[in-house]
Amino acid sequence: MAQVIHSIPELQQWSRAAHKAGKTVGLVPTMGFLHDGHLSLIDAARANGADAVVISIFVNPIQFGPNEDFAKYPRDFERDRALCEARNVDVIFAPGVEDMYPEPLTCHVYENTISKNLCGKSRPIHFEGVTTVVSKLFNAALPDVAVFGQKDAQQAAIIRRMVRDLNFPIKIITAPIVREADGLAMSSRNKYLSEDEHRRALAISSSLFRAQKTFAAKPGIAAAKLIADIRAEITAAGGLVEYVELTDSDTMLPAATLEPGKSFTIAVAAKFGTTRLIDNIQLG
Amino acid sequence: MAQVIHSIPELQQWSRAAHKAGKTVGLVPTMGFLHDGHLSLIDAARANGADAVVISIFVNPIQFGPNEDFAKYPRDFERDRALCEARNVDVIFAPGVEDMYPEPLTCHVYENTISKNLCGKSRPIHFEGVTTVVSKLFNAALPDVAVFGQKDAQQAAIIRRMVRDLNFPIKIITAPIVREADGLAMSSRNKYLSEDEHRRALAISSSLFRAQKTFAAKPGIAAAKLIADIRAEITAAGGLVEYVELTDSDTMLPAATLEPGKSFTIAVAAKFGTTRLIDNIQLG
Numbered sequence: 001m002a003q004v005i006h007s008i009p010e011l012q013q014w015s016r017a018a019h020k021a022g023k024t025v026g027l028v029p030t031m032g033f034l035h036d037g038h039l040s041l042i043d044a045a046r047a048n049g050a051d052a053v054v055i056s057i058f059v060n061p062i063q064f065g066p067n068e069d070f071a072k073y074p075r076d077f078e079r080d081r082a083l084c085e086a087r088n089v090d091v092i093f094a095p096g097v098e099d100m101y102p103e104p105l106t107c108h109v110y111e112n113t114i115s116k117n118l119c120g121k122s123r124p125i126h127f128e129g130v131t132t133v134v135s136k137l138f139n140a141a142l143p144d145v146a147v148f149g150q151k152d153a154q155q156a157a158i159i160r161r162m163v164r165d166l167n168f169p170i171k172i173i174t175a176p177i178v179r180e181a182d183g184l185a186m187s188s189r190n191k192y193l194s195e196d197e198h199r200r201a202l203a204i205s206s207s208l209f210r211a212q213k214t215f216a217a218k219p220g221i222a223a224a225k226l227i228a229d230i231r232a233e234i235t236a237a238g239g240l241v242e243y244v245e246l247t248d249s250d251t252m253l254p255a256a257t258l259e260p261g262k263s264f265t266i267a268v269a270a271k272f273g274t275t276r277l278i279d280n281i282q283l284g
Numbered sequence: 285m286a287q288v289i290h291s292i293p294e295l296q297q298w299s300r301a302a303h304k305a306g307k308t309v310g311l312v313p314t315m316g317f318l319h320d321g322h323l324s325l326i327d328a329a330r331a332n333g334a335d336a337v338v339i340s341i342f343v344n345p346i347q348f349g350p351n352e353d354f355a356k357y358p359r360d361f362e363r364d365r366a367l368c369e370a371r372n373v374d375v376i377f378a379p380g381v382e383d384m385y386p387e388p389l390t391c392h393v394y395e396n397t398i399s400k401n402l403c404g405k406s407r408p409i410h411f412e413g414v415t416t417v418v419s420k421l422f423n424a425a426l427p428d429v430a431v432f433g434q435k436d437a438q439q440a441a442i443i444r445r446m447v448r449d450l451n452f453p454i455k456i457i458t459a460p461i462v463r464e465a466d467g468l469a470m471s472s473r474n475k476y477l478s479e480d481e482h483r484r485a486l487a488i489s490s491s492l493f494r495a496q497k498t499f500a501a502k503p504g505i506a507a508a509k510l511i512a513d514i515r516a517e518i519t520a521a522g523g524l525v526e527y528v529e530l531t532d533s534d535t536m537l538p539a540a541t542l543e544p545g546k547s548f549t550i551a552v553a554a555k556f557g558t559t560r561l562i563d564n565i566q567l568g
Binding site: 008012016019020105106107108109110111112113114131132135136139140142158161162165166167168169 | 292296300303304389390391392393394395396397398415416419420423424426442445446449450451452453
């Protein structure tokens with residue numbers, strides 16, 4: 001039975017006891033409404049040495065802008081709990097907003113470089129909300145290993161940077177994107193899509209796969225050509241492209257050209273109907 | 285023999301081993317050039333349960349403004365080491381700038397309310413440098429208890445707030461001001477004062493003591509009167525007053541009036557010659 005913990009001091013106590021017992025603690029931070037992508041992060045924690053796994057389920061208000069979907073973000077704790085049980089999670093940390101923010105914070109953690117690009121342009125407060133809540137979750141769960149999904153590649157890069165800059169004693173694992181059978185990157189927000197929007201949104205993943213294949217066949221191709229093709233395919237499917245950008249895979253900072261021997265990530269954000277989706281693919 | 289550690293991973297390893305051995309780890313963060321004030325913090329760590337004490341000695345460049353005294357800040361590691369040995373410190377953590385900042389940080393911790401008042405007005409980047417380096421030191425030493433001096437009352441209030449907001453699993457102790465026999469609050473910067481400046485700078489502590497006595501005798505006195513008297517005494521001694529302010533002792537936020545039953549702190553910053561000094565006293 002997974003233990004459900006709501007209080008931060010109780011989680012800290014649990015983690016310290018686990019450490020004293022010689023265990024390696026893994027943390028999987030999520031906003032709940034779990035899908036196979038989240039569940040793969042639990043497996044990644046175990047594969048990276050965690051013998052006690054905490055999953056946190058918390059829809060974090062401070063990473064949503066005023067016109068974003070905080071209120072309607074999907075929540076289903078009992079469903080999440082059953083999925084966690086089936087995956088042998090040790091602790092489900094499910095704090096209330098009053099546990100995490102008993103008063104408005106005056107202290108925040110921010111990243112000033114990676115966070116300005118990609119999603120940071122349209123979501124100006126988002127990543128400060130993420131770095132702040134992840135710092136709180138790190139200090140609450142005191143993990144040795146924490147796992148983030150590559151679907152949110154910019155977030156993962158920011159967390160890697162935060163851990164390095166602030167010396168959190170935590171190994172960060174970035175786990176591969178898990179996709180629906182039809183290619184759409186799994187996201188709790190996919191639930192917002194109508195059947196028609198879902199079908200049309202496949203242009204995101206299919207255009208990224210096409211770019212990956214084109215690059216494998218012609219490594220000398222100009223990045224601008226790959227990007228223009230992705231943009232065209234998404235637009236043709238009725239998607240509203242927010243960005244398609246070439247970035248360095250490690251830092252997620254903008255890259256100008258596809259230099260040989262390095263790994264690049266093409267990152268996409270686009271809207272289908274009112275639903276904003278992100279995805280990315282690695283080249284090289 | 286105190287163990288000297290320069291590397292962050294080595295300190296993390298030491299602290300984890302201490303915890304596994306059932307020890308309570310105390311941290312005393314300093315910029316070195318130790319005086320009796322610092323040494324009292326070591327004793328306060330032990331008095332609050334620490335059976336393994338780390339003192340960090342690091343002159344933190346990112347908390348100094350461009351026209352401040354980073355380069356000339358006094359340093360004497362061998363003298364500090366001897367004082368720590370005599371006080372039975374377990375670990376002296378003395379990282380180089382290259383250990384703490386192998387590259388410029390893109391991630392910082394900031395406090396946006398307490399830090400805007402008092403010293404924050406004339407030292408706009410100071411407290412962000414403090415909260416960031418203290419976060420790094422916390423993650424490096426992984427203490428259970430950390431001790432800060434009441435001389436830097438605003439800093440202590442910001443750290444208490446940071447620990448609460450970000451959930452650092454650390455008990456923060458604020459230890460009383462230690463003074464020279466003549467009343468001057470101990471500070472590594474006292475070394476900058478000429479004999480004449482030192483003598484004149486006693487107006488800071490003597491005016492604060494006078495305010496404390498006046499308040500004890502007439503609890504109904506107006507705060508503005510106490511503050512005007514302190515300001516006048518320091519100015520008469522040739523000091524350049526930066527601020528004299530009434531604040532709430534816990535939050536160090538400005539207070540308008542001396543309400544009965546609450547604790548207030550009068551905080552002072554003033555320059556004698558080129559040396560900027562701070563001091564404070566509690567009322568109620």
